[in-house]
Amino acid sequence: MVHETMMPINGIEMCVETFGEPTEPPLLLLAADASSMDWWDDEFCRRLAAGGRFVVRYDHRDTGRSTSYPAGAPDYSGADLMEDALGVLDALRLPAAHLVGFSFGGALAQRMAVHHPSRVLSLTLIAAAVDDIAAEPATVTLSCPLTVSASRVTTGLRTVEARPSTDETDWSNRKSAVSRMIDEVRARGGPFTPEEPHLRRLAERVFDRSTDLAATRLNHRLAGYGPPVRDLLCTIETPTVVLHGTLDRRFPADHPEELARSIPGARLVWLDGVGHELPPRAVWNQVLDEILDLAA
Known part of the structure; x- marks a missing residue:
């Protein structure tokens, strides 16, 4: 059974x-930054559910159908994004859940395990790193008029770099935004990355469900990831598996290796031929087995 609904969580509306x-063991999927729940493949979710799990995915605030904020003025922080994940569990009356986090979602999962250990039954960290250190921005509070271009936000006080200056994507244009999303996935991927038609259908769905993609991408970057937990990972007692692609160029081998060393008892499992991407279909059997075995 699949059910999508809007839920009041932490003073906002979130799509879950x-x-x-x-009645099955709950499993919460945590998407990457600036990513709606659409990136978790529908069939992947159904197969997890078929394995006897109650699978939950949701749109982060400022993504998908969840509450959106003006570009450059996110009224939230990275810590709030973690509280949203806990709020989803509360709204569904789930005392705890198995967590599966991809990239930034893995950073959220780490923080939940450190600060709210009673809410976490297991950790599956996919394409993650300690504190997601390669993408740690400063939180910026903007309180004056601004203009948004493809690469920066300009306020009466300062200019904040939002993305590389070569990014001239018009995120309000469906064709331009879809093409950009496809290019990004393929650039981060490997030989098993889905073909263009599949990615196009997915990117079109993301665009059609999003209120403002330009705001999404800028605001999540401004919100940051919250206080670091690197020195607290040794306190995690939750069963943990780290799944990482051998072709991940964003977080090369030393990142998952450090993560696996930092969390007591964590196992590192390599995904051959996979880049910095949600697990492609070619490795689904391996990934599903790891998740379901851990989330028993």
Whole structure:
């Protein structure tokens, strides 16, 4: 059974979708930064549910159908994004859940395990790193008029770099935004990355469900990731597996290796031929087995 609904969480509206029966062990999927829940493949979610799990995915605030904020003025922080994940569990009356986090979602999962260990049954960290250190921005509070271009936000006080200056994407244009999303996925991927038609359908769905993609990408970067937890990972007692692509160029081998060393008892499992991407279909059997075995 699949059910999508809007739920009041932490003073905002969040879009939450569930797969499977609520009586099964709960499994919460945490998407990357500036990413709606659409990036978790529908069939992947159904297969997790078929494995006897109650699967939950949701749109971060400022993504998908969840509450959106003006570009350059996110009224939230990275810590709030973690609280949103806990709020989803509360709204569904789930005392705890198995967490599966991709990239930034892995950073959220680490923080939940450190600060709210009773809410976390297991950790599956995919394409993650300690504190997601390669993408740690400063939180910026903007309180004056601004203009947004493809690469920066200009206020009456300062200019904040939002993305590389070569990014001239018009995120309000469906064709331009979809093409950019496809290019980004393929640039981060490997030989098993889905072909262009599949990515196009997915990117079009993301665009059509999003209120303002330019705001999404800028605001999540401004919100940051919250206080670091590197020195606290040794306190995690939750069963943990680290899944990492051998072709991940954003977080090369030393990042997942450090993560696996930092969390007591964590196992590092390599995904051959996979880049910095959600697990492509070619490795689904391996990934599903790891998740389901851990989230028993």
